[in-house]
Amino acid sequence: MSDLEVFRQETREWLEENCPPSMRSPVIAGEGACWGGRNWIFESEDQQLWMERMGAKGWTAPDWPTEYGGGGLVKAEHKVLKEEMGRIRARSPLDSFGIWMIGPALLKFGSEELKQQHLPPIIRGEIRWCQGYSEPNAGSDLAGLQSKAVDMGDHFIANGQKVWTSYGDKADWMFCLLRTDPEAKKQSGISLMLFDMETPGVTPKPIKLISGSSPFCETFLDDVRVEKDQVVGDVNQGWTIAKYLLTHEREMIGGMGLTGAGSKTLGKIAAQTIGTTDGRLNDLFMRTDVARWEIDAAAFALTVERVTDEAKAGQGIGATSAMLKYYGTELNKRRFETLLKIGGSDDLIWEGDVSNNGWTARTLLRTKGNSIEGGTSEVQLNIIAKNILGLG
Amino acid sequence: MALVLNEEQQMLKESAQGFLSEHAPVAELRAQRDAGSDTGYSSTLWGQMVNMGWAAILVPEEYGGLAFGHVGMAQIVEQSGRTLTASPLLSTAILGVTAINLAGSEDQKTELLGAIAGGELTIALAVDEKIHHDPMQTAMSGEATDDGYVLNGEKRFVVDGSTADKLIVATRTSGSLGDMKGISLFLVDRTAPGVNVQRTQMLDGRNAAIITFKDVEVTADALLGQQDRGFRALSATLDAGNAHLAAELLGIAQESFDRTLQYMKERKQFGALIGSFQALQHRTAHWWSEIEMCKSVVLKVLQSLDEGDVKSPAFVSIAKAKLCEVAELSTNEAIQLHGGIGMTDEYEIGFFIKRARPAQMLFGDYNYHANRFALISGY
Structure with a gap:
């Protein structure tokens, strides 16, 4: 048996023993996801056990170095782990902006002290992070941000207002872009800083969205003390790290065009809801809509696969995240428009069992933000035109 | 893979x-x-x-x-x-x-x-009988005789039909219109008695033909495969054809795009390169994204054919449909963004739309393949 086969065997046995049966079903549209952190209320004992066991093994961040508590897996092993988890339909033990965003940035740009301090609690799901990027007057033009941090000798004092802070009211720490040199060209005077959300002067307020939910906050910063050692990379060099993180974010949001494992295809839903005659959907215009969407969705899923394979093989052009973000989010919006048409008037009902509390309508409304957050579709098209096509 | x-x-x-x-x-x-x-x-x-x-x-x-x-x-x-x-x-x-x-x-x-x-x-493959592709509607008759068959009927949109040495002809030897069973394939010499070939020149300048068969006698060994059971091979042949037409359309879409992108970096209006206008940049970036989708579906269908994947008919229809859509977008955008010069015969960009349309329509256009994909998917 090769080393990889041994690893697969051991992984399979470990998962069999440690993944509670109730954690072996897919998370659909966020239901049942685990975000961890100081304020997290586990929805079940199994959810807590699963997060803690995976966290202790470092498999919440399988490819991070073991010295910070990560899994230390090489690519092939990481793939085996994913396959073995997929085999028993094990859900992700932990959803985390720490793992997806600030962690990779710390690994690439952070000091040894920052890595030692922040990575282990992220991996164990003990600290939940939020992102302080956008401001009321700095959306698509992010580098125009005005919230500032003033050097007070042994610490900084931050003042200003952030907006669209995902789960700001539930997070423990923030990674935050602040202007540290008001005189410099706008991209050159920004720093990336870390602080505890319990620091005096930090006030997150939830924003209610058209979908009725409040996944985002506006966060007010009033004379917030930030320690000198909590600057990631060098002072005034935050924009480089911010761009790196935005690429990560684009890839994450772009993945929304992929219908997750376990979800039914639009065609199946339409056939069950509307019925078929001689193998054809009874509403022929609906049938065209569904087929058009499914063809485009198949093309998108294959494109995600292709650019991943090209990157592994060292081929391709790279820099495809803007295209995937643009296409994937527009596709996701179309998916929910089609779903609502299939669901008919029942799916317009905002509350109650008939519509699962308006799930389709609320999600449709929420998807409208997909092509705005993390850089609007128009910003993605700008990036493609300038960086890939060379149009100035 | x-x-x-x-x-x-x-x-x-x-x-x-x-x-x-x-x-x-x-x-x-x-x-x-x-x-x-x-x-x-x-x-x-x-x-x-x-x-x-x-x-x-x-x-x-x-x-x-x-x-x-x-x-x-x-x-x-x-x-x-x-x-x-x-x-x-x-x-x-x-x-x-x-x-x-x-x-x-x-x-x-x-x-x-x-x-x-x-x-x-x-060789040329003679399938279509009406103005829209629908092989199950094959009506041309093949009647068994003592020592072979007699063929009667008409085929159209036979690409290379006016030059090929031999024709592979789909005929109905039994059953009724719409049945898969009862279709047989025959190898017929283009110059055989009773075969009348009328060359049709299409907008792409290549050759195609309308071919009539009047009491064409062929021997039993002209049958390709088993009598009445030709549909499976015909369908797989059309799948291969459509996968390669998708690949050709990808080349057409990419070349139309590349030439237009180059033009946008040379052509000036209002004192600026037209490529500097955001209205055109966004159209071009969207167009480029669509071509990226096409590269993936084309490679996938070709790999699935090489692997003998049972899902390859679905991949064929996904690829052909997507490429029909994007080749149409590409050849139209190419002319629009070139402006007036794109309408002239002297300039080459107009040749791409003229080849794209026949390639899109041959063996089923977007609508044909979207319909087929939906049927395969159970709706």
């Missing part, structure tokens, strides 16, 4: 690129058209392609071929979409080889596949 080209496929792509852009650029197509060529393609060029082994790519080794697979073959086809190269590659080396290899007897394969690989035989 990873969705990337392997080293040998990459090499073939590069050599096809080099050869076709040197020997068969768009100017060659114009020359053929302006000279009123009888064949719609250059026999000299076809001879060179045969010498490079391109006619043998899909032929199994035991019949003198290279067995290099669909992914390999499509690298040539995609390049010939970029250069708009007219040749019997699709009719003979893809459709002919696939049908004979799937349905033919040992004798037929030995005789015919070797001849195709050696450039001694060209």
Whole structure:
């Protein structure tokens, strides 16, 4: 048996023993996801056990170095782990902006002290992070941000207002872009800083969205003390790290065009809801809509696969995240428009069992933000035109 | 299998690129058209392609071929979409080889596949009878006699039908319209008595034909495969054809895009390069994204054919439909963004739309394949 086969065997046995049966079903549209952190209320004992066991093994961040508590897996092993988890339909033990965003940035740009301090609690799901990027007057033009941090000798004092802070009211720490040199060209005077959300002067307020939910906050910063050692990379060099993180974010949001494992295809839903005659959907215009969407969705899923394979093989052009973000989010919006048409008037009902509390309508409304957050579709098209096509 | 080209496929792509852009650029197509060529393609060029082994790519080794697979073959086809190269590659080396290899007897394969690989035989596939593709509606009759069959009927949109040595003809030997069972394939000499070929010149300047069959007598060994059971091989042949048409349309879409992008970096209006206008940048970036989708569906369908994946009919229809949509977008945007010069015959960009439309329609357009995909998917 090769080393990889041994690893697969051991992984399979470990998962069999440690993944509670109730954690072996897919998370659909966020239901049942685990975000961890100081304020997290586990929805079940199994959810807590699963997060803690995976966290202790470092498999919440399988490819991070073991010295910070990560899994230390090489690519092939990481793939085996994913396959073995997929085999028993094990859900992700932990959803985390720490793992997806600030962690990779710390690994690439952070000091040894920052890595030692922040990575282990992220991996164990003990600290939940939020992102302080956008401001009321700095959306698509992010580098125009005005919230500032003033050097007070042994610490900084931050003042200003952030907006669209995902789960700001539930997070423990923030990674935050602040202007540290008001005189410099706008991209050159920004720093990336870390602080505890319990620091005096930090006030997150939830924003209610058209979908009725409040996944985002506006966060007010009033004379917030930030320690000198909590600057990631060098002072005034935050924009480089911010761009790196935005690429990560684009890839994450772009993945929304992929219908997750376990979800039914639009065609199946339409056939069950509307019925078929001689193998054809009874509403022929609906049938065209569904087929058009499914063809485009198949093309998108294959494109995600292709650019991943090209990157592994060292081929391709790279820099495809803007295209995937643009296409994937527009596709996701179309998916929910089609779903609502299939669901008919029942799916317009905002509350109650008939519509699962308006799930389709609320999600449709929420998807409208997909092509705005993390850089609007128009910003993605700008990036493609300038960086890939060379149009100035 | 990873969705990337392997080293040998990459090499073939590069050599096809080099050869076709040197020997068969768009100017060659114009020359053929302006000279009123009888064949719609250059026999000299076809001879060179045969010498490079391109006619043998899909032929199994035991019949003198290279067995290099669909992914390999499509690298040539995609390049010939970029250069708009007219040749019997699709009719003979893809459709002919696939049908004979799937349905033919040992004798037929030995005789015919070797001849195709050696450039001694060209083939045309005669399927359509009406103005829209629908092979299950095959009505042309094949009646059994004591020592063979008599064929009667009419075929249209037979690409290379006015030049091919032999025709592969789908006929109904039993059953009724719409039945899969009862369709048989016959090999018929183009010059056989009772076969009347009328060349139709289409907007792409290549050759095609409407062919009538009046009491055409063929012997029993003209049957390709079993009587009444030809649909499976026909369908697989059409799948291969559509996968390669998708690859050709990808070449057309990419070349239309590349030429337009270049033009946007040269053409000035209002004192600025038109590529600096955001309204055009966004259209172009969207267009580019659509072509990226196309690359993925084309590579996937070719790999699925090489692997004999049971899902390949679905991938065929996904790829052909998507490429029909994006080739239409590409050739239309190319003209619009070129402006007035894009409307002139003198400028080459207008040749791409003229080849794209027949390639889109051949063996089923967007609507045909979206419908087929939906049926396969259970709605």
